[in-house]
Amino acid sequence: MQHDRRSARGASSLRKEDDIEATNIRQRKADGRNWPAVLAPRLAQFAAVARHEHVTRAAHELGVPQSSLSRAIVRLEDDLGVTLLARHGRTVSLTPAGRAFLGSVERALDGVERAAERVRADADPATGRVSFGFLHTLGPETVPGLLREFRADHPGVRFQLVQNYGEAMLERLRAGELDLCLTAPLPDAPDLVVRRLDEQRLRLVVPEGHRLAGRKRVRLAETADEWFVTLEPGYGLRRITDRLCAEAGFTPKIAFEGEEAETLRGLVAAGLGVALLPPPPVPRPGVAELTVSGTRAVREIGVAWLDGHADTAPVAAFKRFLLGRRGRLLAP
Structure with missing residues (x-):
């Protein structure tokens, strides 16, 4: 008591x-x-x-x-x-x-x-996870090849993959949903670190039988009266198309706005218009692909990440791998 x-x-x-x-x-x-x-x-x-x-x-x-x-x-x-x-x-x-x-x-x-x-x-070095974003046009061959090569030395590392257009990926990068992303054109933003890795030459894609189809080279100004099929506003390739056409002295007439480059190539084959596109994963029948002369018709591809964010071990390893592929990112 x-x-x-x-x-x-x-x-x-x-x-x-x-x-x-x-x-x-x-x-x-x-x-x-x-x-x-x-x-x-x-x-x-x-x-x-x-x-x-x-x-x-x-x-x-x-x-x-x-x-x-x-x-x-x-x-x-x-x-x-x-x-x-x-x-x-x-x-x-x-x-x-x-x-x-x-x-x-x-x-x-x-x-x-x-x-x-x-x-x-x-965060585990051997079995950790990398959240990685990339453009639709890099999905068929480039990204699978990169992952296959990286995983040969890091077989246990897991990937969370996001395929989207550039601006959407940058938003997810800023939201912390992605560790790294491959994007084009290269963004200029104070909160991002961007490293150029490679570039793709863009081609003018026209239907077979088109007045330009027999040519090997064409100046973009020669297409001022053509209808274009393009990606939607906000896509990096659309911004490049608009910029190159403006530099050639015209605003493209838009017949269709889509979300995927190979869909545009199919619509060109159907005669809906012409398009500025990167090379296809495999040759597509029904179109002719011409070199654009007189201007530097390329899109630069780079890797971006959020400035000031510490990397986990697997993210750091994959970042080093990508930076080591500078100039040969798109190599077969």
Whole structure:
């Protein structure tokens, strides 16, 4: 009985020590609490005490002083305005509110543990993950070839692949959804690091039987009266097409705007218009592909990443691999 009275006085003393702090917290949070910030540091402490039903044993497991742990639990109860633990001398037991709270705490802590394991696994040098974006036109041959060559030395590295147009990939890069992306034209943005890797010569693609189909070379100005099939605005290849036509002295007449280069090549074969496109993965019947002369009709391809972001080991390895392919990214 005497021991129980001393324990009760001790708990009361701990509460009095923190009365001012608890009052200040309540005042600061009166208009709406940021519960994750308030509770997160104490959830594991509460779970340990609940598991052991003994503050001293829980403190030993956590490697903290018993008095510090007791104060933390008292603050947690003050923050919630609910008694979570019933004190019985040296031991404690969960109140109904504490038992209900513990279930959610354990689920939250389990989620944090799984998240920690996931990010640690993604950073593993041998089996980690690289989130990699690339243009549609690089999908048929270039990217599979790069991955095959890289994985010959890093067979366990996993890839999360995103195929999209340049601006959409840069948005995902900024959102932290991608580690690296191959893009064209090369973006000029202060928050990105961009390294040129290679370039592709663009060709004027015309239908078989077109007035220019028998030529090997053509000046872009000769197409001023033609209808063009192009990618939609926002695509890098569309911006290059508009720029090259402007440099040639005209604005292209648009017959169709699409999302995929090989679709455009098929529409050229169907006679819908002409197009400026990179070389196809395999020759396509029904079209003639002409060298554009008089201007530098190329698109530069580079790798981009977010400036200031630390790389995991697998991302750093793949970045070094890509930079080592400068000038031969598109080589067969």
